[in-house]
Amino acid sequence: MRGETALERLSTTPSTTSQWWVIGLCMLFNVIDGLDVMAMAFTASRVAAEWALNGAQLGLLLSASLVGMALGSLLAAPRADRFGRRPLLLAGLLLSGLGMLLSFWSPDHHVLMFLRLLTGIGTGAVLVGANVLTFEHASPQRRNLAVALQSLAFAMGASLGGVLAHGLNDLMGWRYVFLAGGCITLVAALAGVFWLRESPSFLALEHRAPIPPLSPDDVSRPFSAGQWQQTLSLALALFLLMFCFYFVMSWTPALLVDNGFTDQQGARIGMLLALGGMLGALFLGLAANRFGCRRLLSGFLLLDAALLPLMVPASHVPGLAALVAVTLGLMLNGAVAALFVLAPQAFCTSVRTTGVGVVLAMGRLGAIISPVVAGFLLDAGWTAQHLFMFFAGSQVLAVLLIRRGTRER
Known part of the structure; x- marks a missing residue:
């Protein structure tokens, strides 16, 4: 297939500055993903105290983003094989950013749980998109390192999220953790609009027109x-x-x-x-x-x-x-x-x-x-x-x- 030929051609050339620029952007997205995913864990005690939540209610809040990530990875990913890795990444960033931002105004834990689910769907899509886009941009000599750095970036984001949450929790309250995370995520999405490039191997595929609607066969x-x-x-x-x-x-x-x-x-x-x-x-x-x-x-x-x-x-x-x-x-x-x-x-x-x-x-x-x-x-x-x-x-x-x-x- 033409996509595989493009990937093989990339394999014969060293990584360029533009390729590492895309890989670096994907790392940034994963850092922000880590921050967004862990935001609930870092604010859980304050949220539970404000709304007098029991253990089961708090557990559901903590699990909502993980459920969303599974749904985002499973259901959003097939669209990237049809429409591109770049749109998947940008849509995931937009959804997770909006989910974080709207969490600032949550009136109760039911609304916050729903928004955490949406945030998780967005972060799940970003994780898949960043992994594949990094793989398809990096040369084979640096591909293992480039993909592994995405995992490191997610862990780094979780750690930085803890530092951010600790400061904002004490100074302004738990809602501002979500407000800050949402703003950071949306700024990153804007950067992606201007500077993120599509995968060369995806662009090399022979697209059929018109593209048929998504079906269960795509997941199978x-x-x-x-x-x-x-x-x-x-x-x-x-x-x-x-x-x-x-x-x-x-x-x-x-x-x-x-x-x-x-x-x-x-x-x-x-x-x-x-x-x-x-x-x-x-x-x-x-x-x-x-x-x-x-x-x-x-x-x-x-x-x-x-x-x-x-x-x-x-x-x-x-x-x-x-x-x-x-x-x-x-x-x-x-x-x-x-x-x-x-x-x-x-x-x-x-x-x-x-x-x-x-x-x-x-x-x-x-x-x-x-x-x-x-x-x-x-x-x-x-x-x-x-x-x-x-x-x-x-x-x-x-x-x-x-x-x-x-x-x-």
């Missing part, structure tokens, strides 16, 4: 003969990885406090997990060309499985707990970055965004149910050690899926 194409095994393996592997990732990020500080840590020590472990995460994405991007992304992913997942059962015993030695936390964060985020690199490789240009959308949507599903499953198991009498061992098993299963069902190009 990643499961066609010869393709379904890779799609299913990547999707289930990301589901299991995000299932473990969100357990570790959501529950580890609290579980360590229950095992003797102070609140400050628990919070410090959470920060070390995030710091290790950014280092993991960068390491993957730099090392993937030399060692192979698929091989690194298998190693990261196996090390995750080995480190998780050590978290509770290490809690009795604070220095050791910090080392385990940084290493575990590095491995988990390195594995996420590796799957983000492998996903666009698995699909041809005409179905790439749809396929990546299916994979990322399954990952979001794992993120949504992970904290709930952990809470249910704790209520059923499981100990922290049992939980860490259970989630370690999910990583071993992910390794088997990757080794049996995927290939690297």
Whole structure:
């Protein structure tokens, strides 16, 4: 196909300034995505206090954007294979920006929940679009690094969102966190209108006129003969990885406090997990060309499985707990970055965004149910050690899926 020829032609040339400009814009969009997604987590206590929310109501608020991200990845992505990656990105930024902005005027938690759902749909579309656009602009010598940097940018956005939220919460109130996030997102969308370029491989495709209406077949194409095994393996592997990732990020500080840590020590472990995460994405991007992304992913997942059962015993030695936390964060985020690199490789240009959308949507599903499953198991009498061992098993299963069902190009 002409799209694949364009991608191969790009593979023979080094990355240019204009290509890195697009990749940099996609990184900026992912930074803002991270800020938008985490805004609710950073304001949850203030929102709950203002509207006297119970745990179930607050949980729904926190989950709404994750549900939206899954919908955005699954339902919006096929349109990018028909109309372009650039329109998907810009529409996603516009929707998430408006969702954040309107949240400032939310009269109650029902309206805020709906707006968080819309924000999530927008951010889900942006994540898919940025991943594919970066893959299709970067030369192969820098492609792994460029895609991995998108994962790092999302984590950086979540961290910067915490700093922004802390300041605005204390000075002006939780609503201004959403107001600031919405304005920043809409300014980024405006920058994209002027400076974001479409994928060369998408432009090279032979378009049929008129374009037929979207149908259920567009989502089913990643499961066609010869393709379904890779799609299913990547999707289930990301589901299991995000299932473990969100357990570790959501529950580890609290579980360590229950095992003797102070609140400050628990919070410090959470920060070390995030710091290790950014280092993991960068390491993957730099090392993937030399060692192979698929091989690194298998190693990261196996090390995750080995480190998780050590978290509770290490809690009795604070220095050791910090080392385990940084290493575990590095491995988990390195594995996420590796799957983000492998996903666009698995699909041809005409179905790439749809396929990546299916994979990322399954990952979001794992993120949504992970904290709930952990809470249910704790209520059923499981100990922290049992939980860490259970989630370690999910990583071993992910390794088997990757080794049996995927290939690297």
